[in-house]
Amino acid sequence: MIESRKIVDARGLACPEPVVLTKKAVEEGGFDILEVRVGSESARENVLRYAGYAGLEAALARVEGPEAIIEIRAAPSEPDPRQAH
Amino acid sequence: MSEMPALTKLTRFSGCGAKLGPGVLEKALCGLSQPAYPDLLVSFEGCEDAGLYRVGPGLALVQTVDFFPPIVDDPFLFGRIAAANALSDVYAMGGRPATALALVCFPASSLGLESLRAMMEGGLDALIEAGCALLGGHSIEEAEPKLGYAVTGFVDPERAWRNNSLQSGLVLILTKPIGTGLVNMAVRANCASEEAVKASQTSMARLNKKAAELLSSFDVRACTDVTGFGLAGHAAEMAAGKSCGLRLFAREIPLLPGAAEYSAMGFVPEGTWRNKEGRLRALPRASDIPPQLLDLLFDPQTSGGLLAAVPALAAQEALGALREAGVDARIVGESGGPPGEVDIVL
Numbered sequence: 001m002i003e004s005r006k007i008v009d010a011r012g013l014a015c016p017e018p019v020v021l022t023k024k025a026v027e028e029g030g031f032d033i034l035e036v037r038v039g040s041e042s043a044r045e046n047v048l049r050y051a052g053y054a055g056l057e058a059a060l061a062r063v064e065g066p067e068a069i070i071e072i073r074a075a076p077s078e079p080d081p082r083q084a085h
Numbered sequence: 086m087s088e089m090p091a092l093t094k095l096t097r098f099s100g101c102g103a104k105l106g107p108g109v110l111e112k113a114l115c116g117l118s119q120p121a122y123p124d125l126l127v128s129f130e131g132c133e134d135a136g137l138y139r140v141g142p143g144l145a146l147v148q149t150v151d152f153f154p155p156i157v158d159d160p161f162l163f164g165r166i167a168a169a170n171a172l173s174d175v176y177a178m179g180g181r182p183a184t185a186l187a188l189v190c191f192p193a194s195s196l197g198l199e200s201l202r203a204m205m206e207g208g209l210d211a212l213i214e215a216g217c218a219l220l221g222g223h224s225i226e227e228a229e230p231k232l233g234y235a236v237t238g239f240v241d242p243e244r245a246w247r248n249n250s251l252q253s254g255l256v257l258i259l260t261k262p263i264g265t266g267l268v269n270m271a272v273r274a275n276c277a278s279e280e281a282v283k284a285s286q287t288s289m290a291r292l293n294k295k296a297a298e299l300l301s302s303f304d305v306r307a308c309t310d311v312t313g314f315g316l317a318g319h320a321a322e323m324a325a326g327k328s329c330g331l332r333l334f335a336r337e338i339p340l341l342p343g344a345a346e347y348s349a350m351g352f353v354p355e356g357t358w359r360n361k362e363g364r365l366r367a368l369p370r371a372s373d374i375p376p377q378l379l380d381l382l383f384d385p386q387t388s389g390g391l392l393a394a395v396p397a398l399a400a401q402e403a404l405g406a407l408r409e410a411g412v413d414a415r416i417v418g419e420s421g422g423p424p425g426e427v428d429i430v431l
Contacts, residue, residue, distance in 0.1 A: 016274040019351040023274075042355040050351035 006031035010047075011039035011067060018043040019050045026054055026072070034072040035061070044068045092155035092163060092200070093273060095192065096229045108363035126242050132249065132322040134177040134309055137242055145242040149174035151312075152188045152233020156269055156387050157286060160200045164207025164232060166289045170312065170388035171234035172215050176297035177248070177310035177391055180240035182215050187222030190231040204232055215294055246308035246393070248319075249326035255306055256400035257331060257418035260296040260407060261288050261390025263316050263381060264344025270352035271343060281343030288341065288413070289388040296391050296412045303395045303403040311389035317382035318360045319392060320418070320427045321367035330426035331394075333418040335378055348380040356385035367427045374429050382429065394420060 008025050010018035018038050025034055038044045044060070047070050051058035057073040105113075114129060126137035126145055135149035151171040155163045168185070175182045187208065191201050212219050217236065268285040271277035293310060300308070307326075311319050316338065324330040360383040365371050371379070390413075395403050400416060407414035422428050 015355050016270045016352050020274045040355065042353065042358045045358070046351035046353055048351070049349065049353070053350045 003032035004030070005033045005035055008034065008036045010043060011037050013039070013043070015042050015046055019046050022047050022050055022072070023054075026056065029074065032074050034074070036070045036072065038068050038070065040066050044070065091158040092160060092230060093158055095195075096154035105359075108359070111363070127245075127247075132325060134174040134248060135180070137178070137240070137245060139242060143241045143243070145240055145245065147175050147178045147180035147238040147240050147245070148235070150188070150233065150235040152231050153387070154229055154231050156265070156289065160203035161207035161210075162286060162290060164204040164209075165211045166207075166286075166388050167204075167232040168208040168211035168215075168234055169290060169292050171236050172211065172217060173293045173310045173312070173388060173391075175236050175238035176293040177246065177308050178238075178240055179244060179246035179297065179301060179305065179308065180238035182217040182236050182238040184218050184220050185212055185234040185236045186220055188231070188233045188235065189222060189224040190227035190229065191224060192228050192230060193226055195228075196230065204230075208232065208234065211290075211292060214292055246305050248307055248309035248323050250307045251323055251326050251331060251394055251420045252306060252328045253420055254397055255394040255420040256397045256416055257333070257420070258300070258393050258395060258400065258404060258407070258414050259311070259316070259339065259390050259417040260293065260393070260412050260414045261291070261311070262339035262341045262413060263311065263386055263389065264341035264347075264384055265289055265387050265389065266315075266354040266356060266384040267344045267347040267352055267380070268341055269387070270354050271347040271350070274352060276350065276352065277347070278343050281341060281347075284341050291388075293391050295410055296407060296414065299406050299410055299412070300391065300393050300395070300403060303399045303406075305393050305395055307394040309392050311386045311392055313356065313360075313385045314364065315357065315360045315383040315385055316389075316392070317368065317427055317429070318364045321364045323392065323394070324367060324425055324427050327424055329420050330422040330424055330428065331418055331420050332422060332428040332430050333382070334430045336431075337415055337417050338381070339413060339415050339417075340381060344381060344384070345377065348377045353380045354385055357383045360385060367425060369426055369428055374431070378429070378431075390414075392417075
């Protein structure tokens with residue numbers, strides 16, 4: 001099975017833009033893997049933090065100096081945990 | 086006329102979050118020296134909030150400068166916050182502000198002059214409240230707006246509050262909640278609650294005047310104001326004296342509404358990372374501290390409160406006086422532990 005992949009390129013963007021773009025992409029859905037490219041340590045940590053907050057599984061696929069690629073897996077077809085309360 | 090861009094959309098960083106990190110500053114300033122002027126009491130060689138220069142018996146100038154890019158879109162409010170923030174360094178030294186000079190960077194080609202006018206009105210509003218005369222200033226045409234003030238005040242140098250003069254038996258009082266950096270990031274992301282925005286703006290626009298005046302009757306032994314380096318970063322400067330370090334009680338630290346949640350959501354300012362880089366080593370067992378708490382502790386504050394050390398016996402009375410006057414003050418820690426250490430009590 002081929003997983004569908006969506007890419008957010010947030011390199012060169014100051015915080016909170018990388019999180020804003022990630023949040024938007026997550027809310028739009030339509031992917032199995034969301035690949036977020038970031039250009040700074042703070043953007044990397046913030047995007048990982050957001051994924052955790054949204055209850056999504058996220059992993060660092062690559063780190064090269066300040067740049068990194070984060071892979072966020074779409075939630076299995078359960079409701080969004082934030083909407084549970 | 087086309088619609089004017091919002092002030093905070095013109096800048097990459099905001100408020101004190103735009104400050105160079107402490108690590109970078111230390112490297113750049115390390116080893117700089119100047120002659121030992123006989124009346125120079127405090128200069129950049131320490132980590133004080135402002136410089137001190139003796140001008141006569143029992144009288145010294147307190148001088149400081151602070152300017153930054155917009156942290157709010159309302160130009161009047163931005164002016165007020167910029168002035169409150171600049172004045173704060175004088176209050177943190179136990180001084181009385183007397184005169185100010187404005188530093189302005191402004192994109193006259195893209196922002197209307199009424200915006201500049203409102204910024205200056207907001208600044209003047211705070212200066213008048215402080216009883217501090219605006220003498221003049223200097224302006225530069227620049228794409229990123231910035232505003233701040235060089236403030237001069239007076240203090241008796243024998244009674245000036247230093248920040249590294251901690252000794253054992255003192256209690257630490259913080260006079261404003263923390264979290265302005267996080268709330269500001271959430272604002273930029275359009276994710277901040279109205280409650281958080283209002284609380285943060287009210288706090289930033291408030292002068293530290295009343296807090297300083299009230300504290301001055303309680304034998305303050307050390308004091309600093311909490312700004313760009315965050316609560317833990319400025320606490321580290323306080324702990325850097327010879328006598329002892331300090332402890333911060335994590336549960337007692339007042340937070341702006343929303344700040345903890347915005348940290349969990351990934352709205353941590355870049356300045357927080359720079360602050361941790363420079364000052365995390367002052368925190369023993371930093372790896373035991375939850376990451377979101379660390380983000381709050383190192384959140385760059387714009388126009389933050391005073392962190393004052395008073396004798397334990399006077400602490401409750403000082404706290405009562407501050408709270409009665411409407412200052413959102415809390416006891417957040419105590420002196421103690423090895424010099425240089427900021428122990429976070431979870």
